[in-house]
Amino acid sequence: MRDSQATRTRRAAGAVEPSQELADLLALAGAERAGRVLALLRELLLMPSPGGEQPEVMTLEQVAERLQVSPRTIRRAIDAGELAAVDLPFRGGLRVQREALEKWLSENAASSSAPVSIGARRSGRLELSDL
Structure with missing residues (x-):
């Protein structure tokens, strides 16, 4: 996909706003395709990031x-x-x-840094010391 001349000029000047750049790209892509792109972007934004920070x-x-x-x-x-x-x-x-x-x-x-004793039961019954 090619950038519009206005976007290239703003980018060269270091004054491109991401929302304007996205709007320019969507205008080039066409309305139908832009709708699919926006739906995908919404889905990606709503997905929790893998290994991301837990909510507060x-x-x-x-x-x-x-x-x-x-x-x-x-x-x-x-x-x-x-x-x-x-x-x-x-x-x-x-x-x-x-x-x-x-x-x-x-x-x-x-x-809980002490080692856990597994299978320490001496009888077939559960004893208080096993808890």
């Missing part, structure tokens, strides 16, 4: 998915006062701030 506030499901645990596990941590959450009044959902999650993860990583 997350639902229990988002936190659980990130940590690969069930939402119930996250709910128990909140109920136990281990993980801070905000209860939204109107929609009735709990939200976890990214900072609170990172703090909780770092605290739990530090406390």
Whole structure:
């Protein structure tokens, strides 16, 4: 696709606004094609970036998915006062701030640095010491 003369002149002068350049490109592409391009751009802008930054506030499901645990596990941590959450009044959902999650993860990583004993049961029964 060729740039319009006006776009090339503005670009050479260092004064091209991205929105104007996009408008010039879409004008060259034609209305039908421009519609498809705009639809694709909207779709790309709405997609979450892979490995991108987490949102500032997350639902229990988002936190659980990130940590690969069930939402119930996250709910128990909140109920136990281990993980801070905000209860939204109107929609009735709990939200976890990214900072609170990172703090909780770092605290739990530090406390769980001891090796885990697997298969330490001496009998076929579950004993309190196994918990």
